[in-house]
Amino acid sequence: MQNNYILSHRKAEPENGILYLVGTPIGNLNDISQRSLNILKNVSLVACEDTRQTKKIMNKFNISNKLISFNKYNSSIKIPNLVKDLKEGKSIAIVSDAGMPGICDPGEDIAKTAKSQGIDIVCIPGACAAITALVSSGLPSSSFIFEGFLPRKQKERDKILLEISKSKKTTIIYESPKRLKKLLKELFDFCGGDREIMVARELTKKFEEHIGSNINEVSELFKDKEVVGEITIVIKGINKKEVFNLDKLIIKKELNELINAGLSLSAASKYLAKKNGIKKSEIYNLI
Template sequence: MTGILYLVATPIGNLKDITFRAIETLQTVDLIAAEDTRHTAKLLNHYQIKTQTISYHQHNHQARVSELITKLLNGLNIALVTDAGTPAISDPGYHLVLACIESNINIIPIPGAIAAINGLVASGLPTEKFCFEGFLPTKKKLREELLNKLQTEKRTLIFYEAPHKLQKTLTDLADFLGINRNICLARELTKIHENFWRGNLQKAIEFYQHHEPKGEYTIIIEGNKEQEEIELSETQIKEEIEKLLKQGMSKTEASQKLAKYTNLSRREIYQLMISKN
């Protein structure tokens, strides 16, 4: 008999946001694999849970997966937890889940808090369809490629961001998605200083120029409400460029607007502007 891997959701801030089932699971498994054992110890101590813990995070998961799989195959039951929220969402839990599937090990999710959903339902933005992107890539090329693809995305977009990176991320989002996109910034969800800021990207950038970002952020942005993407010839695009420039738009603003509903990226349109003569 092999063991079971339990994916146990833990509180994202308020320690009371945990289910009876999650507590019972953490009490009865043989081992808890935690992103940060010291952080998880606070939760375990609060509920007087004595189960042994072992670290499992982005820096050691490659070596740890085989070790945990061996324990599971030997019949041990293991709970996987992240520092906050649901395992395998924006953390390396996915790799352990995949390895369990390949080894025919049973996986049982224990549901609970997730910042993306908490932020979305209180944002005031459409909830019927949404697209969770997590943290944006840090490498410039990958970041720009993703934001280019998201320009025409009509579903509500959800991102995570750290406070020291928030200002740059808002600027990048405005550059690619447009300054008038409605946005909700959910900060410190479920904690004492929980706060929701609502407005558009331009006002968000202005606000955080005068207010230091603090705490972890969930960013919710409305989808693209512009017309469907259409294919235009190079000549037609140049004609549209001329119209927008005559209306007083800058080259950057014109390229952003056209990229929203044409088959070309913002950069490609900008190059056409430069070479139009």
């Protein structure tokens, strides 16, 4: 059976009625591509996560164009108008403050809506903090999981942290500098102190740092240090030898939670022994 291929011969960019998702630098403005600059200069308008950030790029490269605000606070209001403009033949560029739009920002929402309306979407590739940190970490990078920012609600957060602790794949997380120490404590509780990790700070910028080798070391380095800058964390997946120790770590965490909730050591141990199919005495040995 012969496969049929459709080749799309694109016209000179930007084209009318096209939504462009434009990658911008994550720090060093020289990382922007000529193709991105051409799109920013010549589209009908540029929708920015923060117009002040985008103006830095526009000013550096002497570009003048119409900028409008498009972020998580106003995206639901702006999307219908942007879709209307696209259907009328305008070309629109979507940019985030840094990196690829659509990754942890409302670029994802407008792409979904545009696609459902039959509007063509073209991605202009650019820098991405997750990929930059991953390939800089030296950790396995052929197969990985990207979690973005973890949920704020503790129940949802714990569920993902448990998945990370048991995953055999490298995991990438974004985190606020204000919450990094809390996250490191949680990673210690779920993954143990020996799990390999790298914290990337200020990627592509003057004070770029790659901090790590394991959770214990990173936690100690940040213990009495003020955390500033954009943070990306890369966590190595679990190997077979670590699975048994991790299971004990998780059971111990559950045991402490049950005791703190009011159960006696005996009752909590009995419950966890039955749940995990192990002897009650093994639970006692975890204390």
